[in-house]
Amino acid sequence: MGGPRDQEPPVLLESNPTNQSINTSPEEIKLTFDEYIKLDNPSKGTVITPRIDKDKVVFTALKNVVTIKLNQELEDSTTYVFNFQKSIVDISEENPAENLKLVFSTGNSIDSLSISGSINFHFPASKPDYKNIVVGIYPLGDTTDVFTAPPYYLSEVDTLGNFAITNIKNGNYLAYAWRDANGTLKAESKSEEYDFLLDTLKLEKNIENVRFNLSKGDLTPIRIVRTAPFGKNFDILLNRTPVETQIENKDLGKEFFYTFSDNRIRIFPNSPKADSIPFNLNVKDSVGFVKDSLIWAKFPESERRPEKLQITANSGKSFYKDLEIELKFNKPIKSISLDSLFITYDTASIIPVRRSMMAFEDSIKMDLLKIRLSIPDSISKDIFTIKASDSTFIDIENQLNETPLSANYRKLKRESLADEIKGSILGAKPPFIVQLINSKNETVREQFLESSNDYSFKLLEAGTFKIRVIEDLNGNKRWDPSNFNQRRLAERVFYFFNAEQEQALLIRSGWTLDEQNINATDPTGIQKRAENHVDNL
Missing domain, CATH: 2.60.40.1120 (Carboxypeptidase-like, regulatory domain)
Known part of the structure; x- marks a missing residue:
């Protein structure tokens, strides 16, 4: 009370077993400090190598003593490392014990081999974030890997992206790095960045300069979740977004068109069909998984009201000479009234949009319209606006755009x-x-x-x-x-x-x-x- 703030971390006075001891296989570990301490999530914060069942380990703190009951047999002739990181803190100001590590061996020698290196990101944040990055190795022949179980040896990465795994037994290992955001000591391919070495590490002496480049790669194979009619149309719902999509039918682009958004392929017919229609679907995801299916689609009569036609423009873009406009529709477009589609740059001047300026990116989708024209230097205006009145566009379901279109683009000067x-x-x-x-x-x-x-x-x-x-x-x-x-x-x-x-x-x-x-x-x-x-x- 009234004294200076405690800024000193707790200091370890003694441990049982002692650090670097050999021929010991304790049932429990005791750590005695120079002041009263408490635990801060020790099950997650303490790194124990090689791998043991941490669910059985019980940590307790009483006054200035930490007791760790292992509740399991340790392996013979094995060096164990308990790295407490910041899991033991003093009671007064929660200062963590610094560089607190206990090493002992159940055999007659301490394993001393190490692996060290650094972490990089393929798509880094503005400031690289190394928090929760783990590097782990598994013995060659182990039936587990980074996605199924914690590693045999592991280390967390420091704030500069460097790591070192120490006190490793010689042998052959597979190595991985990942962001362990959920604290499971396993990688989640759907949500966490990871990387792995292709080659086996033959650990006979210390290995340095190991490099990992982390990025995400969802290993869930692409698949079809559901297929069903949607009004007069037909939906194919996928579990993830493909990078390549191929749909085959002899009437595609004439009687049938499709759109793709939010993992959903929607096929639109020109008119209802009495019979089921076959479509060959081939989709490929980003990691290379392929799904090839024959789908029989139904296009019945339906009283369901069609969705309204919606338009999204790439407005706000700057250009120098060539004005490139993109209009994205939520449905395939059947016709365009050019009389009500034009570009204006002041209250009295317009540039009509002609058929030669327009092209759909894909003739079997007809949902992305590209308009391109050159603006001569003689027009000195800065802002060009594409305008379309309501009812300019008609989609495959005979819906008209109800809202007029207006999107601006800025012309840059050469100087x-x-x-x-x-x-x-x-x-x-x-x-x-x-x-x-x-x-x-x-x-x-x-x-x-x-x-x-x-x-x-x-x-x-x-x-x-x-x-x-x-x-x-x-x-x-x-x-x-x-x-x-x-x-x-x-x-x-x-x-x-x-x-x-x-x-x-x-x-x-x-x-x-x-x-x-x-x-x-x-x-x-x-x-x-x-x-x-x-x-x-």
């Missing part, structure tokens, strides 16, 4: 543009996807480099950007996550960093930035200076 950003990609081979990302984390430009390491973005709106590169190994023009079941790693993703080791790249009007080179990050695995420890078993 306000930066000239170019260019550079080379070092330490990797094409093909590459190079993305220019603005301060809102939107991809504003994208290039596919099939055979070149040199990128260039010209005539850019001034601002702050970052550049992301995807090492597109299979050339499918998208990033592919890992597939643990197929033993395939995620495609590497790396970024431009400035002299201050930040991703921000500032460019102003009239500027040209050359030699903005991008270094590929280290791949998953043991880096070359330590590669002699890898054994392809």
